[in-house]
Amino acid sequence: MSLHRQFPPDFVWGVATSSFQIEGAAFEDGKGESIWDRFCKQPGAIADASNGHVACDHFHRLDEDLDLIASLGVNAYRFSIAWPRVQANGYGEFNPKGLDFYERLVDGLKRRGIQAWATLNHWDLPQGLQDRGGWNDRDTVHRFVDYARHVQARLGDRIAGLTTHNEPWVVATLGNEQGIFAPGIKDRKIATQVSHHLLLSHGLAMQALRADGAKSQLGIVLNLSSWVPATAMPADIAAARLADAHGRRWYTDPLFKGSYPEDALADLGADAPVVQAGDMEVIAQPMDYLGVNYYTRAVMSASGEAWNAKARGLPVSDMDWEIYPQGLTDLLVGLKNDYANLAPVYITENGGAFPDNQIQAGGVQDDDRIDYLRTHIAAVASAMQQGVPMAGYMVWSLMDNFEWASGYLKRFGIVHVDYDTLARTPKASADWYRQFLRDWRG
Ligand code: GBH
Secondary structure (H helix, E strand, O other): OOHHHHOOOOOEEEEEOOHHHHOOOOOOOOOOOEHHHHHOOOOOOOOOOOOOOOOOOHHHOHHHHHHHHHHOOOOEEEEEOOHHHHOOOOOOOOOHHHHHHHHHHHHHHHHOOOEEEEEEEOOOOEHHHHOOOHHHOHHHHHHHHHHHHHHHHHHHHHOOEEEEEEOHHHHHHHHHOOOOOOOOOOOHHHHHHHHHHHHHHHHHHHHHHHHOOOOOEEEEEEEOOOEEEOOOOHHHHHHHHHHHHHHHHHHHHHHHHOOOOHHHHHHHHHHOOOOOOOHHHHHOOOOOEEEEEOOOOEEEOOOOOOOOOOOOOOOEOOOOOEOOOHHHHHHHHHHHHHOOOOOOEEEEEOOOOOOOOOEEOOEEOOHHHHHHHHHHHHHHHHHHHOOOOEEEEEEEOOEOOOOHHHOOOOOOOOEEEOOOOOOEEEOHHHHHHHHHHHHHHO
């Protein structure tokens, strides 16, 4: 059966972006500094020494970008709201002008018949809160709940899906343990406390938003992989299991079972987070959906040696991440097997960075990206056939953008962005996605 026929008529198809990566207008209309604005100033932090001051200038090109999204034929658009735009310091006064922008965005989507999927935290925490300890400080949890309620009060009636956090693992581990992302802290004890506070703020926000009469579907987005051993040796199998505990079950167990995994806790020892009575029950609020971001699998060995897919001649993207669609099916089926109460699942990000060396007279012929998308969408179909409750799929990303520590050097878009002129040009993959969706609609 052809691929598009394998998806039901109510399936949600989208493209995804995030505020810091596309908006620019970093200090306009009262926007405060975010931890990423600050982190970009740290020498060596960003590969091309760039920042988010202009990015794709989406803030000033909203209408053009809305038309672009509509031209793809998607029925959903996933974006994020920059907290420091809505509340400069993350505490104190809210800035109505900040929400004006997102109101124009959701109204523009509504006019075009496209569902709005909004994420409240895609990493750009107000620097004002970081100065008070950031996610390591339990008070930030309550500041987040206030911010979430404020956004819902103004826009909630026009948002189909509201996501508390994007990839808490990245914030905790890359931001606070490895220090390669903002805020650039290298402390495992802090990182685990950060992860706990992110989860707690998710649960408290879910409760508060529902008490306020939420009209949107509420959930969280996790970056998940398929953790597999490099060999059949017991030590490698154990290493893969522990990596799965830290990377996946650390988040999915609290959300669906109300507890942290014992093996990860034992491994953390004194670095385990401080958990107060009642926290775990709050985190385990039933969710309307789980968002999953998938890019690659993770191959683990007991030696700790990194798996170099490229050196092994395996297919990789421009991030050097292995292209492994089967890992997406394995991951999804694993979630269904591990959690009887699993919520409907949306793939909220999937896509690949590919170098821009295929620019031709007519545009960008990114066949490798088309292959990536087609094979991963097929992997979703396969999971669905195996009983995983799949509800949607969103491509990362609508357009080339600020790829965090890689700056503007890595391109994930199905639309090309010329960073001199800021012109947008759909790549062949955008045409492919449009045609795929046309076929699916029938
Ligand atoms: C997502 O992060 C973000 O939500 C999005 O903003 C970003 O632009 C996009 O992906 C592309 O990066 O490091 O070799 O072990 C994804 C972050 C990517 C972190 C895969 C873990 C594992 C590969 N994750 N990564 S490796």
